[in-house]
Amino acid sequence: xxxxxxxxxxxxxxxxxxxxxxxxxxxxxxxxxxxxxxxxxxxxxxxxxxxxxxxxxxxxxxxxx
Amino acid sequence: xxxxxxxxxxxxxxxxxxxxxxxxxxxxxxxxxxxxxxxxxxxxxxxxxxxxxxxxxxxxxxxxxxxxxxxxxxxxxxxxxxxxxxxxxxxxxxxxxxxxxxxxxxxxxxxxxxxxxxxxxxxxxxxxxxxxxxxxxxxxxxxxxxxxxxxxxxxxxxxxxxxxxxxxxxxxxxxxxxxxxxxxxxxxxxxxxxxxxxxxxxxxxxxxxxxxxxxxxxxxxxxxxxxxxxxxxxxxxxxxxxxxxxxxxxxxxxxxxxxxxxxxxxxxxxxxxxxxxxxxxxxxxxxxxxxxxxxxxxxxxxxxxxxxxxxxxxxxxxxxxxxxxxxxxxxxxxxxxxxxxxxxxxxxxxxxxxxxxxxxxxxxxxxxxxxxxxxxxxxxxxxxxxxxxxxxxxxxxxxxxxxxxxxxxxxxxxxxxxxxxxxxxxxxxxxxxxxxxxxxxxxxxxxxxxxxxxxxxxxxxxxxxxxxxxxxxxxxxxxxxxxxxxxxxxxxxxxxxxxxxxxxxxxxxxxxxxxxxxxxxxxx
Numbered sequence: 001x002x003x004x005x006x007x008x009x010x011x012x013x014x015x016x017x018x019x020x021x022x023x024x025x026x027x028x029x030x031x032x033x034x035x036x037x038x039x040x041x042x043x044x045x046x047x048x049x050x051x052x053x054x055x056x057x058x059x060x061x062x063x064x065x
Numbered sequence: 066x067x068x069x070x071x072x073x074x075x076x077x078x079x080x081x082x083x084x085x086x087x088x089x090x091x092x093x094x095x096x097x098x099x100x101x102x103x104x105x106x107x108x109x110x111x112x113x114x115x116x117x118x119x120x121x122x123x124x125x126x127x128x129x130x131x132x133x134x135x136x137x138x139x140x141x142x143x144x145x146x147x148x149x150x151x152x153x154x155x156x157x158x159x160x161x162x163x164x165x166x167x168x169x170x171x172x173x174x175x176x177x178x179x180x181x182x183x184x185x186x187x188x189x190x191x192x193x194x195x196x197x198x199x200x201x202x203x204x205x206x207x208x209x210x211x212x213x214x215x216x217x218x219x220x221x222x223x224x225x226x227x228x229x230x231x232x233x234x235x236x237x238x239x240x241x242x243x244x245x246x247x248x249x250x251x252x253x254x255x256x257x258x259x260x261x262x263x264x265x266x267x268x269x270x271x272x273x274x275x276x277x278x279x280x281x282x283x284x285x286x287x288x289x290x291x292x293x294x295x296x297x298x299x300x301x302x303x304x305x306x307x308x309x310x311x312x313x314x315x316x317x318x319x320x321x322x323x324x325x326x327x328x329x330x331x332x333x334x335x336x337x338x339x340x341x342x343x344x345x346x347x348x349x350x351x352x353x354x355x356x357x358x359x360x361x362x363x364x365x366x367x368x369x370x371x372x373x374x375x376x377x378x379x380x381x382x383x384x385x386x387x388x389x390x391x392x393x394x395x396x397x398x399x400x401x402x403x404x405x406x407x408x409x410x411x412x413x414x415x416x417x418x419x420x421x422x423x424x425x426x427x428x429x430x431x432x433x434x435x436x437x438x439x440x441x442x443x444x445x446x447x448x449x450x451x452x453x454x455x456x457x458x459x460x461x462x463x464x465x466x467x468x469x470x471x472x473x474x475x476x477x478x479x480x481x482x483x484x485x486x487x488x489x490x491x492x493x494x495x496x497x498x499x500x501x502x503x504x505x506x507x508x509x510x511x512x513x514x515x516x517x518x519x520x521x522x523x524x525x526x527x528x529x530x531x532x533x534x535x536x537x538x539x540x541x542x543x544x545x546x547x548x549x550x551x552x553x554x555x556x557x558x559x560x561x562x563x564x565x566x567x568x569x570x571x572x573x574x575x576x577x578x579x580x581x582x583x584x585x586x587x588x589x
Contacts, residue, residue, distance in 0.1 A: 014234070021241060034251040041109040042250060042319075045311045052304055 018053030096274030098350030104267020106257025121501025146462030166384030176348025250319030450523030
C-alpha cells in the first residue's frame with residue numbers, strides 16, 4: 001500500500017514534531033531539580049513521543065527507498 | 066454463518082484506523098476531568114498504569130480481530146474460547162458499556178457545548194433539569210436516526226478523525242510550548258498526591274479513556290484482508306491514544322494557565338488542575354485546558370467545545386450502533402432471544418435492539434441525574450466496571466484460544482511467547498496476556514473496592530443478564546452452562562474466505578486435512 005506524497009509529507013512532519021517535542025520534554029524533565037520518582041511519568045511521556053516520532057520517520061524513509 | 070448476509074468489505078487502512086479513533090479518541094475528552102477530580106496530582110500515574118494495561122488489551126484485540134475478523138468482538142472471542150455462558154457474560158458486560166457510552170458521551174457532548182459563552186445555560190451543575198432534557202433528547206434523536214438507518218459513513222469518520230488527531234496534537238504542541246512548566250508538574254505531584262484509595266479510584270477511572278477497542282473488531286469485519294491491515298492500523302491507534310492520554314494528564318498537572326484560576330466555592334485559591342477536576346469542569350476539561358493556552362486559547366474557546374461535542378456525539382452514536390450490533394450477534398449465537406435480531410420492515414435496521422438499549426441508556430441517565438453533581442462520575446463508574454469485566458475475560462479467551470485453536474493462522478502474534486506442547490500440538494503461550502490479565506483484574510478489583518455505586522450496579526447488571534440468559538436458554542431447551550455444538554473449524558474457513566484471506570484459508574484447510582484426512586471444507 002503506497003501513500004500519496006502529501007500524506008507522506010504530513011506523516012514525516014508529524015514524526016519530526018514528535019521527535020523534537022519528545023526530546024524537549026525529556027531534557028526539561030531531567031533538568032528539573034526533583035526526586036527521580038516524580039520525574040518518571042514525564043520522562044516516559046517524552047521517551048514515548050520520541051520513539052513514536054522515530055518509528056514514523058523510519059517508516060517514511062523505508063517507503064521512499 | 067454462510068447463509069447470513071455479509072457486510073461489504075470496503076474499509077481502507079485509514080478507514081479502519083479512523084473507525085477505531087472515532088470511538089477511542091473521544092474518551093480522553095470524558096476521562097481527563099474525571100481522573101483529575103479523583104486522583105489529583107497522581108493523574109498522570111493513573112493514566113500511565115491504565116495505559117500500560119491498555120497496550121496489553123489493545124495487542125490482544127489486534128491478534129484476535131486479525132485471526133477472527135467478525136463483528137462480535139470480545140463476546141465472540143470469549144464465546145469461542147471459553148464457551149457460551151462466559152461468552153454471554155462478556156457480551157453482556159460490553160452491552161453495559163455501550164449503553165453507558167450512549168449516555169456518558171451524550172452528557173459530555175452537552176457539557177462541551179456548555180463551555181461556549183452563548184450556551185452556558187446547558188451546564189449540568191447550574192441548570193440540571195434543562196441539561197437532563199437536552200441529553201434525553203439527544204439519546205432519543207440518536208435512536209431515531211439509527212432506526213431509519215442514518216449512520217455516519219466511514220468517510221465522515223475519517224474526516225473527523227483526521228481533524229481530531231490534528232487538533233489534539235496542536236493543543237498538545239502549543240500547550241507544551243507555551244504553558245508547560247516541569248517544576249509545576251513536580252510541584253503538583255508533590256502537593257496533590259492522593260491517598261491509596263483515591264489513586265486506585267483514579268486508575269480505575271483512567272481505563273475509560275481507553276474503552277472502545279470493540280471497534281477494532283467491527284472494522285475488521287468490513288476490512289478486506291484484515292489479517293494484514295488490522296495489526297498495522299491497530300498498533301498505530303494504540304500508540305496514538307496512549308501518547309495523547311499521557312500527554313494530556315502531564316500537561317494538565319504542569320500547565321501555567323493564561324487566565325487567573327478562579328477561587329473555589331469556599332473562596333480558597335486553587336491550582337489549575339484542581340479547577341479542571343471540579344464537578345463544574347469535569348465534563349469539559351479539554352475545552353477548559355485549550356482555552357487557557359496563550360493566544361491559541363482565543364480561538365480554542367470557540368472551536369474546541371464545538372469540535373469536542375461533535376466527536377462525543379459520534380461516540381454516543383457508536384454506542385447505539387454497537388449495542389444493537391452486539392445484541393444481534395449474541396442473538397445469532399442463541400445467547401439472547403431472537404427478538405433482538407428482528408429488523409424494521411421498511412428500514413431494515415435492528416429496531417428492537419436499538420429501542421431496548423436506548424431505553425436502558427435513558428434509565429441510566431435518570432439514575433445519573435439523581436446523583437446531582439456526581440452524575441457524571443456515576444456513569445464513569447459503571448463504564449469502568451463493564452470495560453474491566455469484559456477485558457478480563459478477553460485475556461483468558463486469548464490464552465484459551467492459543468491452546469485450543471492452534472491451527473487458525475495468526476499473521477500477528479502478541480510478542481513474548483513461550484513455545485510449548487499442549488494435547489500434542491505446538492502452541493505459543495502468551496506472557497503479555499498474563500501480564501495484561503493481572504493488570505486488568507487489578508483494575509476490576511479497584512473498581513469494586515472504590516466505586517460505591519459501580520460495585521453494586523455493575524454486578525447487578527450481570528446478575529440481571531444471567532437471569533435473562535437462564536430463562537431464555539431453559540425455554541429453548543438449550544444447555545445453560547455448557548455450549549451449543551458448533552463446527553468452529555468450518556466456520557473459521559468460511560470467515561477467512563469471506564475476509565478475502567485465501568492464503569490463510571488454504572493454510573488452515575491444509576492443517577485440518579493433515580490432522581483429519583476426512584475433513585472437507587464446504588464454503589460458499
